[in-house]
Amino acid sequence: MTSTVADSASARRVPRPRADALRNRERIVTAAREMFVEFGSQVPYDEIARRAGVGNATLYRNFPERTDLVHEVVLSLMARVTEVAERAAEEESDTFAALRRFTLGAADERVGALCPMLDGAFDKDHPDLIAERARLEEAVQGLVERAQRAGRLRTDVGVGDLMVALSQLTRPLPGSGCAAFDQFVRRHLLLFLDGLEAPARSELPGKAATLEDLRRDSCSS
Amino acid sequence: MTSTVADSASARRVPRPRADALRNRERIVTAAREMFVEFGSQVPYDEIARRAGVGNATLYRNFPERTDLVHEVVLSLMARVTEVAERAAEEESDTFAALRRFTLGAADERVGALCPMLDGAFDKDHPDLIAERARLEEAVQGLVERAQRAGRLRTDVGVGDLMVALSQLTRPLPGSGCAAFDQFVRRHLLLFLDGLEAPARSELPGKAATLEDLRRDSCSS
DNA sequence: CATAAACGGGGACCTGGTCCCCGGTTATTT
């Protein structure tokens, strides 16, 4: 056995997974993300496998616990959304335009899926998750604060308000996989953003919602 | 058998249901409405019965088919929302304030529940339903047109936009029966309404959504 | 007070999701 493979990994016994195995794993996560958004994270394993175009055994082999799959999906989704936020902040000069771009971009990534994730068993305190969440929060918080300092965003709203409304508005109606619905969603997001713009047109009850508020409330049930 | 009872109904054999029977039926519909909102219309029959404080047999006796129950719940909900719309139009002098009042009132009635109803088997063309829907549409359409004519509501939005966004924003997060969430919902509805107010702050893609659009799209899946 | 309608809980049936086994297929190695 000449060691041509085991250069960076631990000695031997980790000969690198096969190419199609990784491809399948990726297809599964993608399919799961779509299914979770549409039917919730309790959707049958076999359905996910079918959507991914793989046998159910492959799915069970890759993710023996449902928790693992949810974890992977949430992580990948948060990474993508964070990416959107960072690019928006970087490439958009107008602070409110940056906020718009983030919002619409996040909608395209189906952030609405993050909410239903919080239902069942799901390791909320996993290190990976905390790290990724920190990145996301920092990015969005940055967008919000920048726009507020520039006087473009009303100051009686918080990151939590934006994120929750965004999630709610982008959640698909259960029955419809209807594509034309996307058009509606964009309209409503833009309307909501118009309401977010300074100066404020009305007085809001309660307090600006931070992300801490969200975490606390969503566990209270 | 002296016919003291069968005055308005068909001859005999319809001696009027017992008092507690009607009371139970009402409690069931109320419980079902709450459960549907929170868990979708596929929620187990036994759970509904438990929430209603009746035995499951009573539930099965009153609504042998799930369709019947959904039908009843939708009908009762639409009636209540229509009521809200009509009172808002009648008692509020400012046209936009009427719109606000309707929106918040409808949220209290949990219109969000109407959406998940459209998933499974559910007789969409029942006469009762068509009639009630006509009343509702007329009432809301009236509110919208009045506000638009008064120049208080932007003209690039339609009844469909309002109803869909309203439904979306009031849908509860699956996991949380969290009461504090209501506070958020009101904030977001008010923000959305601010975005709806004339003059328009941005240009929207697509066309103002009528209720016809909604019906067409939600069946396409 | 008599009576019949309505109630409620417990248990049998059955649908539908989970999870494993094993024969066939496909990427890697010399």
Added chain:
DNA sequence: AAATAACCGGGGACCAGGTCCCCGTTTATG
């Protein structure tokens, strides 16, 4: 290019949970 081992996929057994009915008891009516 052939050998080999990892990976794949479908079918079926197991099992949890929802549905639905039966029957002894309660309660409104006249």
